[in-house]
Each structure stands twice: as C-alpha cells, then as structure tokens.
Amino acid sequence: MNPEHPEEQQGKPIGRRVLLGTLGLGALGVVTAPTLQRGLESFLASASDKDPTGLTDLLPNGGGFRYYSVTSSVPRKSATTYRLTIDGLVDHPRTYTLADLRAMPQTRMVRDVQCVTGWRVPHTPFEGVRLSRLLDAAGVRKGAGAVRFTCFDGAYTESLTLDQARRADVLVALRMQDKDLGHAHGGPVRLYVAPMYFYKSAKWLSGITVTEDVRPGYWEERGYDVDAWVGRSNGRDDEPTT
Numbered sequence: 001m002n003p004e005h006p007e008e009q010q011g012k013p014i015g016r017r018v019l020l021g022t023l024g025l026g027a028l029g030v031v032t033a034p035t036l037q038r039g040l041e042s043f044l045a046s047a048s049d050k051d052p053t054g055l056t057d058l059l060p061n062g063g064g065f066r067y068y069s070v071t072s073s074v075p076r077k078s079a080t081t082y083r084l085t086i087d088g089l090v091d092h093p094r095t096y097t098l099a100d101l102r103a104m105p106q107t108r109m110v111r112d113v114q115c116v117t118g119w120r121v122p123h124t125p126f127e128g129v130r131l132s133r134l135l136d137a138a139g140v141r142k143g144a145g146a147v148r149f150t151c152f153d154g155a156y157t158e159s160l161t162l163d164q165a166r167r168a169d170v171l172v173a174l175r176m177q178d179k180d181l182g183h184a185h186g187g188p189v190r191l192y193v194a195p196m197y198f199y200k201s202a203k204w205l206s207g208i209t210v211t212e213d214v215r216p217g218y219w220e221e222r223g224y225d226v227d228a229w230v231g232r233s234n235g236r237d238d239e240p241t242t
C-alpha cells in the first residue's frame with residue numbers, strides 16, 4: 001500500500017477478523033443519543049440503499065452512518081449564527097462566517113468513510129475548503145507544529161500535525177453526500193480527514209488553533225491512536241493489502 005495514500009485500499013472488503021478485532025473497542029467507542037439515533041433511521045435506510053454492492057449489509061448495524069456524539073445535546077448553529085475562528089501561532093487570526101467559507105474555492109472528494117469500530121460507508125462525497133488554504137491565509141508562524149480543533153458541542157477535540165493538516169485530502173467540510181451538512185452529521189461545518197479513521201473528522205467545528213505540539217483529542221485520551229491512518233493504526237497495521 002502506498003503510505004501517502006492509504007485510502008487507495010478503499011475497495012477492500014472489511015475482513016471478519018477486523019470486525020471481530022474491533023468489537024471490544026466498539027463497545028467503548030459508541031456513544032449514541034437514543035432520540036437522535038431514532039430520528040436518523042430513515043437516513044440510515046437511504047444510506048444503505050445507495051450501496052449496490054451490499055457490502056454494508058455485512059456491517060453490525062446493517063450499514064450506513066451511525067450518529068455519534070460524546071455529549072447528550074449539541075446547540076444548533078445556522079447559516080447566520082455559525083462562526084469558525086482560526087487563531088494561535090498565526091499572523092492573521094480570523095473569524096469566518098459560513099458565507100465566507102462558501103465563497104472560497106471548494107474541493108470535492110469521494111472516499112469510503114470508515115469508523116474505527118468497523119462500520120464503513122463506501123464512496124461518500126465530501127465537499128469544502130481545503131484546511132491548507134485556511135492555514136495559508138492565516139499565515140502559520142515559525143515554531144508551529146500542530147493544529148488543534150475545537151467544537152461547539154463544548155467537549156470534542158481533535159488534532160493533527162501541521163504536515164497532516166496541510167494534506168490536500170483534509171477539508172473543512174460544508175457538504176456531505178452532495179447536500180449541506182445537517183446538524184446530526186456535524187453541520188454546518190465539520191472537519192473531514194479523508195485518510196484517517198472517522199473520529200479524526202470532528203463534527204460541529206468551531207475553532208482551529210495552530211500550536212507547537214499535538215495534544216491528543218477526545219478519543220485519543222481514551223486509547224485511540226493520534227495518527228489514525230486507515231489500515232495502519234489502532235492495531236490494524238498488519239492488514240493484508242491483497
């Protein structure tokens with residue numbers, strides 16, 4: 001597998017060994033809000049309808065997205081109330097509105113979404129502004145080595161090294177599945193880190209802070225890898241690549 005493009009293994013079905021191997025982590029990692037989960041069932045059904053391979057039928061919940069939040073409720077932000085702040089070790093700290101972000105060049109990518117607990121949603125389009133573009137606009141200072149993400153749920157955090165954050169396949173995403181990001185999936189704006197397990201893709205993104213060092217995020221303080229490359233982290237490093 002090309003280490004720069006771990007997503008190239010996207011066509012590979014998830015082996016039984018992977019699913020079995022992650023059940024322990026899954027029990028730890030799945031935190032769902034029962035009411036919202038129910039509200040999402042129609043969405044889940046339509047997500048699996050879009051999978052002609054039937055691959056998602058093999059997954060524990062019959063396929064499709066699961067709704068994850070580490071908090072029991074999350075405030076809603078609209079197109080008018082949403083703000084994204086970039087600060088820390090930058091020359092030009094700035095607060096963006098949703099309209100500001102929409103006015104910037106958008107990048108669309110289609111990859112498999114993969115949660116570390118084993119579920120996967122094949123060929124999922126995401127669209128938004130490259131994080132590298134926002135970092136360049138902010139003017140990253142010497143001595144910076146990492147980027148920290150905060151969320152308006154008030155609890156979740158994530159981080160990337162500066163090199164990871166500058167990859168072309170890391171987006172500040174405004175759209176998913178060719179629709180504006182809904183609240184349940186982290187709208188109006190979430191992070192999308194295509195080459196890594198989905199826990200890196202922080203929902204309800206509100207802050208981007210350029211820092212010296214990586215500080216482990218919410219799940220990483222609870223045992224998951226900070227460098228969360230799909231297929232070569234979290235004990236999955238030995239997956240055969242066929």
Ligand SMILES: Nc1nc2c(c(=O)[nH]1)N[C@H]1C(S)=C(S)[C@@H](COP(=O)(O)O)O[C@H]1N2
Pocket residue numbers: 029065066067068069070071115116151153156184185186198199200201202203204
């Ligand atoms: N703010 C926030 N972002 C988050 C999470 C969360 O609980 N809170 N869960 C992560 C995990 S473990 C996964 S698998 C995905 C789930 O995204 P979804 O709810 O859109 O399916 O969001 C990631 N980002």
Ligand SMILES: [Mo]
Pocket residue numbers: 029068115116117198199
């Ligand atoms: Mo996850």
